[in-house]
Amino acid sequence: MISYQVIVMKANAEPRLDPFAFPSETTLRFILLIVAVISASLFMYSTLYVRYIETQGRLEPIAVSARACWDQYEPSFSLSADELAITGNAFAQCTEPLYTEFRNAAWLALGGIGILLCIASLLYSLFPILIMWREGLTPLDMQADMEDVVVYLKNLCQEMGIHPPTFLQKPASRAIGGRAFGAFGRYYVVLPTGLLNWFDNNRDAFRAVMLHELAHLRNRDVDKTYFAVAVSCAFVIAALIPFAFNLLGNSSAQRFIAIVQTITLVLLVYLTLAAVVRAREFYADVRASTYPGAQALSSLLATTLQPTFSAWQATTIAMLERLPHFKRHRWQFAFLLHPDASERRHILATTDRLFILDLWAAFGTGIAVTAVHDTIAGLSITTLRPILGHIDPWLESLAASLVFALLVVGIIGIGVWRGTFATLIRNQHSTRSGKLGIGLGLGLIFGQILSFDHIASIQDTLGLEQADRAMQFTLTIFNLLWSVLLLLSLYYFFRWMAAGASIWLHIAIFSRSPRPYYIAGLVVAGLWMTLWFEIMFLIRNADVLLITPNSIAVLFNFIFFFSLILHDITLQPLTLIALVSLWAFPLSAWLWQVRRTNSTSGPTWGFLDQIPDQAHLPTQQPLQVHPAFMTGLMGGLIYCVLLLILRLGLRFLLPESVWEADEFKLVLFYAGYIGLATLIQAGIAMKVARRIRSFGKFHGLFAAFTAGCVMALGALVTNLLFSGTVNAQFAWTTFSLTVNWGALLALLGMMILPKPSNQANLSQIKAVRSQ
8 A cells, every 4th residue: 555655745746844853833832821821810810809909998008108118218329239239128118018918919819820720620520521421422332333443443543552542423413523532541532423434435534534533642632632621711710700790890991901901811812722722633634644544634624524614703704804914814723723624734735834833922922921920020029038138139030030931942942943943954044033032022021011010010009100201201211122122132042042953953863853952952042041031120120220200310321230230240150151051052063063974864753754765965064163262262362462461561651559559450450351352252253253154153152252261361360470369259250251241242243243145054855756
């Protein structure tokens, strides 16, 4: 028998990519749905509590007292990290009663989440019983005339490597589509009477349909799908309905804003649920197509298995089609709980679509994770302050940033690796990874309106912004600058992740599985994102310095304040680790690349279809680690010579009273030692990045780091030569400032470099000739 793989290869002239090599889109969408439900529920429960204490008259007296306390505080605003901590502690003392109420709101919201998940678990466990009772299903093996069918199905399960489920018949239905459902490891497959008739009349079609249904069990998506449905139902019961009743008691303005927020959250939950259900069908089709006898599935999708629209779905699609720039073939699928047959046939023919994470998924992820981040941040702050007795910005934002990074990297990061693999195999160039960063950033910004932090805003409660227009302007500019920095950083971060993935996929393509490689990449990306978002949210929390009458003066000094924040950040050991990982992770592939330069065999895991012997992968252009190292070493030595000349010249040109003064030594250290080293490192990085066309920016960062290490050592030795002293603290300060500031300036410099005209590609698969 000719397998379906050969038929697909003849039709498409190139083998299909294997979407099962990476975590499936079903899993990623399922995680996003859970986060979306939790975020929406946190928003609704927190809003209910805050509205309750407002109606009870408990909030206004606390806010008035806190406002009076804060008005008596007169900060000096020296614009330093210490001043930020002092001002933050003063603000926290004044607003402690408010924090207590908002902490109660957060705990109440978490308790509501617990109740919601309990309801979801109960519904999930009852779904199989309800389905069998409602549809009148009966076990197939209890019917004597179905013995041949049961034996055939069990053999099919053995062929697919799965434990046989309980097969049920739906006597009253003449449909020809089956269904797989279940809970807690007990699975069922429904066979309507119309499908059973095909066992004798159209065995090929019967086998194709059953391969699809059993593929759900093989893909392990049944539990995810039905728990997703249960969580969505529990969200409606335990969160949406109580929140909707609460809207009736609000004012018209509050009601309008709450309705808009509610519609946004409900749409997010519903569209994510629909994406989970659609994705499982795509993956089941693809899994079924890898077994002999599935060739009838494509023709069935074209004629018999066409989905029908419900009345509200048809109405929604018709409304969307009347809007400009809305096309039916793009927008109708977002509202369908079952994919369109034409799209299923397209994905059966070419699986590239399953490797692409769309921009809206990144935007939805940003909205969903924002509420989770703000809730965890609020709870960690209110928990740590009584223990520490003061504000430690790093510790307070660490837990929330870690959870945030895990969610973002787990959802978007996997999508970046999958998309990079597809574009490299198909010899294409894509900037989608950077766009995913923009989509995520916009979701984070928009999601703040729907987050716990927005509901429990101390500034809004105290009425600080409304009392002063200058303060409103200052905070608006501050938030705008923060948003621009966030978008730019995420854009380049995901481009860095895609570039690192493309390097390591050159190595992984010849291995048995890409799993160790993308796990290592995601761990590095998660650590980097944890640090960066800790910095970003630390900067955002600095708006406490702006809620004073002289906020405009503080805003004009914001750039100076930002540089001081960066100065403190560059002294952190974690910052050094993060900056080193930018080049160390991708360039460490050079050690494996050296051993694989002569390997031209095809990948063993990247394709669903068998690759003929004629297909091969061209050798990748090797990473040029050694030239980058030598350039950095030479630049570091040149700096040491220049520094020595500078110190000798100052000795001869200036009197001893000048170069022995502490103020002169401080200026010399930052301007001469650190400033000169930073500029030279940036120049070296840009030179290497321009000269090395293949992943030149990684080589540039490595060269800058090499030069920075030599420069730091030269600075310490020079200081000893001129009667200075060196201790551990001074050595660390010199090394960290030299290397970290050099890396930061090198990053900024390479961002403005023009992009090279061509880059090394992973492969160009030759046309596959039919056998």
